[in-house]
Amino acid sequence: MPGILIRNAFVIDPLSGVKGEVMDIAIRDGKIVEEASTDAVVIDAARCLTLPGGIDSHSHVCGTKVNFGRYMSPEDMRAGRTARKGVMHVTSGYSVPTTFGNSYRYSTMGYTTILEGAMAPLEARHTHEEFTATPHQDMLANTLFDGNWSIMEAVKEKDVKRAAAVVAWTLSAVKGFAIKLTNPGGTEAWGWGGDVNSIHDQVPHFGVTPAEIIGTMIQANELLNLPHSVHLHCNNLGVPGNYQTTLETIGLVPDLNRDRQSLYLTHVQFHSYGGSTWRDICSKSEDVARAVNNTPQVVMDMGQIMFGRTTTMTADGPMEFKLYMLHHNKWSNHDVELETGSGITPVYYGRKSLVNCVMWSIGLELALLAKNPWQCLLSTDNPNGAPFVKYPEIIALLMSRRFRENERKMIDPRTEHFVPLFAIERELDWYEIAVMTRAAQAKALGITRIGKGYLAPGAEADVAIFPLKPDEIDPSVDYQQVMAGFSRTRYTIKRGRVVARDGEVVVEGANSTIWTRANVPPAYDMSSDPEFTKKFEQYYTVRMRNYPVQDIYLPRGVRIDTEASL
Amino acid sequence: MRVILKTRPREKPRIPIEAEEIIPQNFLRKNDMKVFEGNKERTLEDLFFVTIEGPAVSPDQVEVVLTGNTGMIKRVGEYMNAGRIIIEGDIGMHCGNFMSAGEIIIRGNADAWLGREMRGGRILCEGNASHYCAAGYRGEKRGMRGGIMEVKGNAGDFTAEYLSGGDVIIHGNCGDLPGVEMRGGTLVIGGECARPCGNMTGGTCMVFGKAQRVLPTFRSNGSQDMDYAGKRYRMNLFRGDVANRGKGTLMIRA
Ligand SMILES: [Zn+2]
Numbered sequence: 168m169p170g171i172l173i174r175n176a177f178v179i180d181p182l183s184g185v186k187g188e189v190m191d192i193a194i195r196d197g198k199i200v201e202e203a204s205t206d207a208v209v210i211d212a213a214r215c216l217t218l219p220g221g222i223d224s225h226s227h228v229c230g231t232k233v234n235f236g237r238y239m240s241p242e243d244m245r246a247g248r249t250a251r252k253g254v255m256h257v258t259s260g261y262s263v264p265t266t267f268g269n270s271y272r273y274s275t276m277g278y279t280t281i282l283e284g285a286m287a288p289l290e291a292r293h294t295h296e297e298f299t300a301t302p303h304q305d306m307l308a309n310t311l312f313d314g315n316w317s318i319m320e321a322v323k324e325k326d327v328k329r330a331a332a333v334v335a336w337t338l339s340a341v342k343g344f345a346i347k348l349t350n351p352g353g354t355e356a357w358g359w360g361g362d363v364n365s366i367h368d369q370v371p372h373f374g375v376t377p378a379e380i381i382g383t384m385i386q387a388n389e390l391l392n393l394p395h396s397v398h399l400h401c402n403n404l405g406v407p408g409n410y411q412t413t414l415e416t417i418g419l420v421p422d423l424n425r426d427r428q429s430l431y432l433t434h435v436q437f438h439s440y441g442g443s444t445w446r447d448i449c450s451k452s453e454d455v456a457r458a459v460n461n462t463p464q465v466v467m468d469m470g471q472i473m474f475g476r477t478t479t480m481t482a483d484g485p486m487e488f489k490l491y492m493l494h495h496n497k498w499s500n501h502d503v504e505l506e507t508g509s510g511i512t513p514v515y516y517g518r519k520s521l522v523n524c525v526m527w528s529i530g531l532e533l534a535l536l537a538k539n540p541w542q543c544l545l546s547t548d549n550p551n552g553a554p555f556v557k558y559p560e561i562i563a564l565l566m567s568r569r570f571r572e573n574e575r576k577m578i579d580p581r582t583e584h585f586v587p588l589f590a591i592e593r594e595l596d597w598y599e600i601a602v603m604t605r606a607a608q609a610k611a612l613g614i615t616r617i618g619k620g621y622l623a624p625g626a627e628a629d630v631a632i633f634p635l636k637p638d639e640i641d642p643s644v645d646y647q648q649v650m651a652g653f654s655r656t657r658y659t660i661k662r663g664r665v666v667a668r669d670g671e672v673v674v675e676g677a678n679s680t681i682w683t684r685a686n687v688p689p690a691y692d693m694s695s696d697p698e699f700t701k702k703f704e705q706y707y708t709v710r711m712r713n714y715p716v717q718d719i720y721l722p723r724g725v726r727i728d729t730e731a732s733l
Numbered sequence: 734m735r736v737i738l739k740t741r742p743r744e745k746p747r748i749p750i751e752a753e754e755i756i757p758q759n760f761l762r763k764n765d766m767k768v769f770e771g772n773k774e775r776t777l778e779d780l781f782f783v784t785i786e787g788p789a790v791s792p793d794q795v796e797v798v799l800t801g802n803t804g805m806i807k808r809v810g811e812y813m814n815a816g817r818i819i820i821e822g823d824i825g826m827h828c829g830n831f832m833s834a835g836e837i838i839i840r841g842n843a844d845a846w847l848g849r850e851m852r853g854g855r856i857l858c859e860g861n862a863s864h865y866c867a868a869g870y871r872g873e874k875r876g877m878r879g880g881i882m883e884v885k886g887n888a889g890d891f892t893a894e895y896l897s898g899g900d901v902i903i904h905g906n907c908g909d910l911p912g913v914e915m916r917g918g919t920l921v922i923g924g925e926c927a928r929p930c931g932n933m934t935g936g937t938c939m940v941f942g943k944a945q946r947v948l949p950t951f952r953s954n955g956s957q958d959m960d961y962a963g964k965r966y967r968m969n970l971f972r973g974d975v976a977n978r979g980k981g982t983l984m985i986r987a
Binding site: 239240241242245 | 870871872873874
């Protein structure tokens with residue numbers, strides 16, 4: 168391949184300390200290099216905004232849960248239909264599109280890496296198959312441990328090392344990337360029709376609390392030296408007054424890692440509610456943002472909701488049941504043996520619903536009140552808060568107070584009594600947006616080590632060039648332009664190849680799947696642990712030897728090896 | 734304006750024709766209408782002898798007449814919003830779905846999915862209609878939302894499924910599960926049916942023939958005399974579907 172030379176790019180590359188300089192970027196053999204080869208294809212960026220490829224650190228695009236969302240929403244497939252064209256497969260769907268639909272839409276928005284927010288270990292094969300059919304992005308899978316029996320037993324025995332060993336075996340068996348805890352303990356309690364209502368409630372039959380599970384897993388994560396931290400969906404999602412639970416959880420987090428956070432809190436909007444019922448629900452974003460500002464060892468993502476229809480899906484089974492009871496819409500509930508569960512139900516977020524307006528405000532407030540953009544990442548928990556195609560609109564809302572004021576006129580007029588949003592003057596700048604959409608994700612996920620999230624020589628050549636000229640437009644006024652610009656790159660470059668251009672997908676794509684193997688001493692190898700193997704043969708519907716995902720499921724696997732400190 | 738579309742003889746007459754372009758408003762603007770025969774794109778003239786009589790300035794003045802071997806033509810009248818379509822014989826699946834205004838008259842039988850999710854206007858089928866007549870598409874919570882659907886003959890299973898507005902009148906019998914998931918509107922069944930109105934939450938269904946296997950989740954609400962179409966009937970009243978906290982009304986002739 169001859170390589171690419173991008174000339175006249177207005178580059179913001181936070182991880183390399185570039186805060187908006189016009190420069191050239193040279194690409195060869197899929198990497199950023201000092202100098203392009205003489206036969207390199209020249210792209211004139213014409214002083215357009217040029218960023219590292221976008222990284223979504225929490226999105227639901229692949230796996231059994233997403234696919235069941237597709238199954239149960241044939242009406243969703245009526246939207247977003249595109250015919251087969253050139254290298255593009257046929258696509259359809261809006262909130263739960265086909266895998267190619269997801270991939271192409273992300274690609275035309277400049278996204279080159281996505282972390283799937285929740286993979287049930289037992290069902291990992293399907294997730295990996297769908298990863299392969301999401302060809303324009305490198306994929307990573309958060310692996311669910313929230314209701315894992317062996318983990319809870321280790322927690323009960325206060326045996327952090329054993330918990331770490333179970334994680335190490337499972338991650339490498341299912342080719343997962345990081346530890347995900349979804350409503351820890353709650354999903355297991357749901358198996359008996361219950362839930363946990365605080366981080367100090369006991370999980371039935373196991374006698375452990377969410378606080379103990381979270382604490383143990385944070386320690387275990389660091390013993391294994393995993394690239395990412397524990398990725399937590401807090402307890403009590405969507406419950407009025409749940410900000411207390413969130414604050415208590417943040418209070419638990421020790422500072423154990425010099426390079427990144429020790430706990431990643433996902434979709435915090437859903438966890439920042441005051442009040443005690445749906446009638447008096449109010450924003451507690453100020454309290455939560457203050458706690459995050461004072462706790463540098465945590466990172467959160469917004470979990471912004473946007474108005475319109477979407478599909479909610481999470482491993483948090485009891486929460487989805489509550490949503491079902493609220494809306495009486497179709498609902499799916501699923502139990503995954505000794506591991507986790509899930510629920511799915513479609514929702515409509517309306518401007519006429521005061522509750523929805525408060526939720527909409529909270530997400531934005533979190534981003535505007537977090538002092539450090541490296542601690543608050545942009546997300547909608549796609550598709551729970553909104554399909555990811557709404558990201559450009561969220562960026563525009565964060566960059567323009569005028570846009571927020573215009574929206575204020577459209578929503579329930581009572582909203583302002585329940586939220587601080589309209590008193591906040593802050594408007595984020597290009598640099599902060601660049602941090603919140605790629606650089607901070609790369610750092611939080613710990614994937615800068617494989618060249619993600621920056622544009623210095625040696626990095627993966629994932630680049631997004633947007634039709635936006637930062638020295639000519641004022642985002643606080645021209646927010647429509649900002650929205651349009653972030654919706655459609657001029658060029659999306661993935662591993663040194665132009666993959667999308669002006670909204671058109673131009674190559675078939677071939678992604679890789681990034682997974683983690685923590686190497687543990689033989690004493691901690693669970694595959695030869697008698698108790699672990701016995702439990703497996705006794706309770707699982709599959710044999711232990713059939714459980715691991717074979718290499719053939721990862722045509723282009725990229726393994727990150729770590730040495731465990733056990 | 735009167736547009737007469739007479740089918741040309743086809744080598745393989747069982748291959749379906751997809752003809753969603755055949756709606757009155759299109760004949761005002763378009764002269765290059767396309768239809769599919771199987772997976773092959775054809776012009777209208779490839780498959781029909783087209784005769785156009787008289788002028789029209791608005792779609793209400795357009796009447797489209799389909800004659801010949803029309804039973805394999807699908808999606809005629811989809812999204813139609815004015816004018817009239819007359820089908821001299823049978824018609825294929827999905828006729829008149831999403832229509833919002835205007836009129837479709839079918840002299841023969843209609844295949845499945847007649848008038849699915851229609852919003853307004855009127856469909857009259859003088860023969861029988863197949864399954865899912867006046868129903869909703871898969872996954873959608875609201876089916877037919879307005880307008881009138883009248884079938885002189887019988888209708889198949891799942892008639893008026895997810896009905897949420899408008900009137901559906903079946904003079905003959907219905908199959909299994911008519912009015913299932915109904916949430917509004919009126920369904921009238923002149924003849925027999927089985928398991929009417931499962932999961933209904935609103936609306937009214939009247940059955941003038943025998944209703945087989947009425948679901949146990951309907952609460953009896955006495956009986957009353959009722960006038961319908963100039964005659965007086967004694968009707969047993971039911972409320973339900975209780976299993977879905979429903980407040981619908983089911984009336985069955987005593
Ligand atoms: Zn999520």
